[in-house]
Structure formats: structure tokens, C-alpha cells
Amino acid sequence: MSFPGQRPMHGDTVTITIDSTAVTITGTITSQGVLREGRGFVELTLPDADPQQRRDLEWAKHFQYELYRGGRLLYSSPPLRLSGTHRTGDGALVVTGSP
Incomplete structure (x- = not known):
């Protein structure tokens, strides 16, 4: 699958x-691609x-x-x-990461 775009993806489980x-x-989880200073990152938002x-x-x-x-x-x-x-x-x- 390609790197996620800026549109958030919402899920209920992440491994x-x-x-x-x-x-x-498990819970409300969001994955979204972001661009900062010309570099692509992914932000994974997890419940506490x-x-x-x-x-x-x-x-x-x-x-x-x-x-x-x-x-x-x-994804x-x-x-x-x-x-x-x-x-x-x-x-x-x-959690923010880059390839």
C-alpha cells in the first residue's frame, strides 16, 4: 500500500x-500523512x-x-x-515516523 495521504484514515485496531x-x-486510532519542511511523515494517533x-x-x-x-x-x-x-x-x- 502506498504512503498515506493527508486525509486521515480511522481504524479500531492497530498492530x-x-x-x-x-x-x-484497540480503540479510536487515526493514521495520517503529513508534510513538514518538504519531508513526508506519518502520524499514528493512539488511545492512551x-x-x-x-x-x-x-x-x-x-x-x-x-x-x-x-x-x-x-493500511x-x-x-x-x-x-x-x-x-x-x-x-x-x-507517534510520528518516516520511511
């Missing part, structure tokens, strides 16, 4: 692979997850994910280099 570990997170999963994501250097809605695969990312993480006002975790 994130960090090194050899895969975690599945288990604290250990959150730390694993915040400390990761690389990750890959698959976004699902109703059991149907919406499978290429391997991404973690560019940053931050929290939204409602506590959601935003």
Missing part, C-alpha cells in the same frame, strides 16, 4: 511491530494505552504498523524511523 515484538491496541506499551513506543527507534477497521486491513506501513512522540490534550499518544 505495531517494534523489533521482534508486536503489540495490538497500557503504560508499558506506551514506553516501548516512546523509546523505539523503528516501528511498523498495520491499521484495521472491522477486521479489514486499511500496512513500511518500516518507519521514529521521529517523535507527543501527547494530545485528551491523553492520546501521537
Whole structure:
């Protein structure tokens, strides 16, 4: 699948692979491509997850994910280099990466 565009994709489940570990997170999940300073990034917005999963994501250097809605695969990312993480006002975790 191609890199996501600027139109957000909304899913209910995401499987994130960090090194050899895969975690599945459910809830309201958004994936969106963004352009900053001429470079493409993907922002993955996750519900406030288990604290250990959150730390694993915040400390990761690389990750890959698959976004699902109703059991149907919406997007499978290429391997991404973690560019940053931050929290939204409602506590959601935003993970930013680039190919």
C-alpha cells in the first residue's frame, strides 16, 4: 500500500511491530500523512494505552504498523524511523515516523 495521504484514515485496531515484538491496541486510532519542511511523515494517533506499551513506543527507534477497521486491513506501513512522540490534550499518544 502506498504512503498515506493527508486525509486521515480511522481504524479500531492497530498492530505495531517494534523489533521482534508486536503489540495490538484497540480503540479510536487515526493514521495520517503529513508534510513538514518538504519531508513526508506519518502520524499514528493512539488511545492512551497500557503504560508499558506506551514506553516501548516512546523509546523505539523503528516501528511498523498495520491499521484495521472491522477486521479489514486499511493500511500496512513500511518500516518507519521514529521521529517523535507527543501527547494530545485528551491523553492520546501521537507517534510520528518516516520511511
